[in-house]
Amino acid sequence: MDTSPELWGSDWAEFRPERWLERRSGSSDEWYFIARDPFTYPVFHSGPRTCLGKEIAVVIVKMVAVTILKRFRIIPAQDNLSQNSDAFITSWMKHGFPIRIIERH
Known part of the structure; x- marks a missing residue:
């Protein structure tokens, strides 16, 4: 899943920390962090099989x-x-x- 173009786009292999950031509405330079749920980005897996x-x-x-x-x-x-x-x-x-x-x- 961490290499899925459907989830992360065609540039999934590039290091782009802004994937987890979104601009605040009405601001051009304010960003805030968007946490992905553990089912979308399963670094440690999730649910009953959490690492x-x-x-x-x-x-x-x-x-x-x-x-x-x-x-x-x-x-x-x-x-x-x-x-x-x-x-x-x-x-x-x-x-x-x-x-x-x-x-x-």
Whole structure:
């Protein structure tokens, strides 16, 4: 199902995160997230056959993120970044946020 052109379009193989976003009505630059039901995008399956390891996988992803953040410092790549951001559920910078990753000692 995750390769179905009927569900995802003819460009199903391309990485396009905007598949899960829709524009707010009356706005040209406000987006909101659209969660797909687990039957449409069955990464961990759904219903009575939901993957038993789903919760463990989520915990492992969190542990990996924490381990990386404990080992590396993430700092801005530029000292004078402009603070142009878009309002959303979570704020994000319009032109990205270039960073440098430095190993902690």
